[in-house]
Every structure is written in structure tokens, then in C-alpha cells.
Amino acid sequence: MSSVEQIMKEALALPSASRALLADKLVESLEFDVDETQQKLWIEEAKKRRDEVRNGTVIPIPGEEALARVRQLLD
Structure with missing residues (x-):
């Protein structure tokens, strides 16, 4: 072995x-090694999305509901 x-x-x-x-x-x-520029962009995007949820600009939906919507669009 x-x-x-x-x-x-x-x-x-x-x-x-x-x-x-x-x-x-x-x-x-x-x-x-991660491309630092790419990593910085992803962090900025994540923070932007977090802030949108926190300030009510975006209302999150459960993952199952999101997948159901995507499946409906694909049908």
C-alpha cells in the first residue's frame, strides 16, 4: 500500500x-497567492452589498426562494 x-x-x-x-x-x-487587486475589489463589493442590506436598500431573500426564481427564469 x-x-x-x-x-x-x-x-x-x-x-x-x-x-x-x-x-x-x-x-x-x-x-x-491571491491577486491583491482582485481581492480588494471583492472585499469592496462584499462591504457594499452588506451596507445595502443594512440600510434597507436591498431586502435579502432566502436562498431557496432565490433558487426557485432562477429556475423559473430558466424554464
């Missing part, structure tokens, strides 16, 4: 909380 297969077998035997932590750390280790 290869070392990767052995590690996977051992990891799958861990309790779910430990597997979740391990998965999080593995995904984190795959993240690469």
Missing part, C-alpha cells in the same frame, strides 16, 4: 471532528 493510501486509510478512521480539521488544513495548504 502506498504512503498516500495508508495516510488516507488512517485519516478516514479518525473521528469526524478530527477529519474536518484535517480537511480544512489540507485545503488551506492548497491555497495560493
Whole structure:
């Protein structure tokens, strides 16, 4: 059995909380450098949307309702 297969077998035997932590750390280790300009633009957009919800400019709807509307538009 290869070392990767052995590690996977051992990891799958861990309790779910430990597997979740391990998965999080593995995904984190795959993240690469982010374009700072792009990251700044996404943060600005997120803050703008947050502020629109907070000041009542935009009324959020539940995700299920949003998906239902999209499905209706696609039909």
C-alpha cells in the first residue's frame, strides 16, 4: 500500500471532528497567492452589498426562494 493510501486509510478512521480539521488544513495548504487587486475589489463589493442590506436598500431573500426564481427564469 502506498504512503498516500495508508495516510488516507488512517485519516478516514479518525473521528469526524478530527477529519474536518484535517480537511480544512489540507485545503488551506492548497491555497495560493491571491491577486491583491482582485481581492480588494471583492472585499469592496462584499462591504457594499452588506451596507445595502443594512440600510434597507436591498431586502435579502432566502436562498431557496432565490433558487426557485432562477429556475423559473430558466424554464
